[in-house]
Amino acid sequence: MPAQAEHARFRGVPLPPNGWTLVVLLVLYICTGLIGHDPWRNDDAVTIGIVHDLVTSGNWLTPSLAGRPYPDAPFYYWLAASCSKMLSWLLPLHEATRLASGVFTLLALGFIFLAACELHGREQAPAAPLLLAGSIGFLFHAHEAQPMLATLTAHTAAYWGLTQLDRRPLRGASWFGSALGLGFLANGLAAMLPLLPVAVFVVWRSAHRQRLAMLLLGSLLFACALAGGWLAALFVTSPEYLAAFLQGELTQLGANGQPLLAVQRLLLMLPWYAWPASPLACWALWAKRRQWTTTPLAMPMFAFVVSLLMVGIAIGARSAPALLLLPPLVLLAVPGVASLRRGAANAFDWFGMITFSLLALLAWIGWCAMVFGWPERLARQAVRLEPGFVGHFSILGASLALLGTLVWCWLIVTSPRSPMRGIMHWMAGLTLFWLLIVTLWMPWIDYGKTYRQVSASLAKALPEKRHCIAGANLADSIIASLDYFDGIRTILATSTAGKKCDWLLIHGSPRDGSSPAASGWRKVWDGGRPAERRDADRLHLYQRDARRGGSSPGR
Structure with a gap:
């Protein structure tokens, strides 16, 4: 007993x-x-x-x-x-x-x-x-x-x-x-x-x-x-x-x-x-x-x-x-x-357990590379993908990730036999993988995806007192990010009001092929997220050259 x-x-x-x-x-x-x-x-x-x-x-x-x-x-x-x-x-x-x-x-x-x-x-x-x-x-x-x-x-x-x-x-x-x-x-x-x-x-x-x-x-x-x-x-x-x-x-x-x-x-x-x-x-x-x-x-x-x-x-x-x-x-x-037949159910169960156990192992190895620099080759790849990122050890994140990993190991060892065991392990494994990504990898992911630094840099390049900023080629997500982080708002460059602005913000190159420099604009800033190295991926800020009487591209 x-x-x-x-x-x-x-x-x-x-x-x-x-x-x-x-x-x-x-x-x-x-x-x-x-x-x-x-x-x-x-x-x-x-x-x-x-x-x-x-x-x-x-x-x-x-x-x-x-x-x-x-x-x-x-x-x-x-x-x-x-x-x-x-x-x-x-x-x-x-x-x-x-x-x-x-x-x-x-x-x-x-x-x-x-x-x-x-x-x-x-x-x-x-x-x-x-x-x-x-x-x-x-x-x-x-x-x-x-x-x-x-x-x-x-x-x-x-x-x-x-x-x-x-x-x-x-x-x-x-x-x-x-x-x-x-x-x-x-x-x-x-x-x-x-x-x-x-x-x-x-x-x-x-x-x-x-x-x-x-x-x-x-x-x-x-x-x-x-x-x-x-x-x-x-x-x-x-x-x-x-x-x-x-x-x-x-x-x-x-x-x-x-x-x-x-x-x-x-x-x-x-x-x-x-x-x-x-x-x-x-x-x-x-x-x-x-x-x-x-x-x-x-x-x-x-x-x-x-x-x-x-x-x-x-x-x-x-x-x-x-x-x-x-x-x-x-x-x-x-x-x-x-x-589901027993053989297929067991195969699906083993597929889920092996898949997410391997993914968990890779998540831990990638975290070690970002935080401790080992393995060196993987650490160099992480920095190459997101230039300038510096990993820091978080005791809270590491503790939660370790706890989740231990619970996963306990679950796959102790779960009773059942037709629902495979889908339960799949869901638990997906939860573990997502938990590891959030607790271990999120600083690296967020560093590469956020527009916070780009918006702050753009705000420094703009004067506090300005009439308006015309925007061209700006996706809604960029418009939203600039407004959310630093209150930077633009109006359409092709609108009547936009053609009168002294500032022009362009994402990439103008779609109509016209050059702002040739139209009487002077570039004063450009920027992008760490992985955005091509001009087509970056933001470019221009100021109207009063001596040349610049007009918005496409006017």
Whole structure:
């Protein structure tokens, strides 16, 4: 008896994971990396720039970027700005903004778990959040300021609502309508369109079609009321902004001139983007091929096909919108976990353990090279990639990384045999790898990606009193970063006001081929991030030469 008790004490986490084990693992994975680094380029910097503008200007109705109108759905920015205001005493704005992503991501994982409970039962449901969080594409966006995460949450909530329609029709319709309306406020119409055919499909398959059709009609009216509140306020106070927003929505729906090519690219992306959900979904389809007409398979199958087509046609083959393909694929993959044959399950388990153990070892070796200079060849490569970086030992970061590594070793030794062992190890290994990147590598990554030093250098080159700065070739992420770090705002060089500015900031070379120097401008500064050595990657600041009467390039 004592031997049995001792064995039970060290047998590891139960599988399927119970509530608290699952919650702790997912919260650790999601919350790691939301803080501790500056805004980076692309969506992260743009979103933080919009939230910064919203907080400083106080104009919550019409989001803008560095003083320029930025017609976009506002729901993510509202929650992010609320987080930044509530936590301004504790965190800088960019870190508090990313906490909104953490909130939406955790909600999405909760809703996909509830939807899986309805479709596949409580015993298999824990696989759903593990598969969603463990998808490679999900990792790319879950830790950045990303409005598409709010849309992903709306989709998972809508699927949960639809799976309840037969059992609890009123509650299911209410959740579906709420998700549809808030999803529109999070990312506009195009991202929510795939849910409408899925709702029609669910109603068509039900034995109570007429009742469910009326309930869903009511939920659509409720969704319109939610979205219409913001649109009505714009109509009254900012009709120009409303017109720009609606025009952008219509343009997006018809902007993709090659929809079949976009769908093909999404299909080619899915094997790695949705790994390991994609192969498990394929296995579930094969293993359950005689059950395709049942709701647990038919609904996610139809939802995936519709989402694939409509995302490809209306949004395009980009990484962030591809997040919307994950929920139906995950719901389809859940029965594949339990039905996986023992040999395949063991192979997947060993693949995950070996892969992440090797990645953890490489992460530690790379950290040693950056901090201690060994191995020397790898240390020289790290400095070559990010010139000027000097690594420093952090006892807190190293301690957390060591603790995570020890927990990983304990987990792979003690986990009991279970069909869910492979996906549990995959998710735990991904969490370890991300924890090591954040605790050991983040200073090196942040050094190469931030625009903080570039913005500070540019601010020193500019006089305190200046009329305006014209900008050319500046991406939204650069505009957002300069405004966020040092309050440097530019106006379009081709605009009437921009042609009168005495300062000109260009990223790379003018697209029309004209030379600022030939147009009567004198270069006074250039700069870029450490790895940006080519002129095409750097920022160039020019001052109008009064003696030559310079004009903006392209004038």
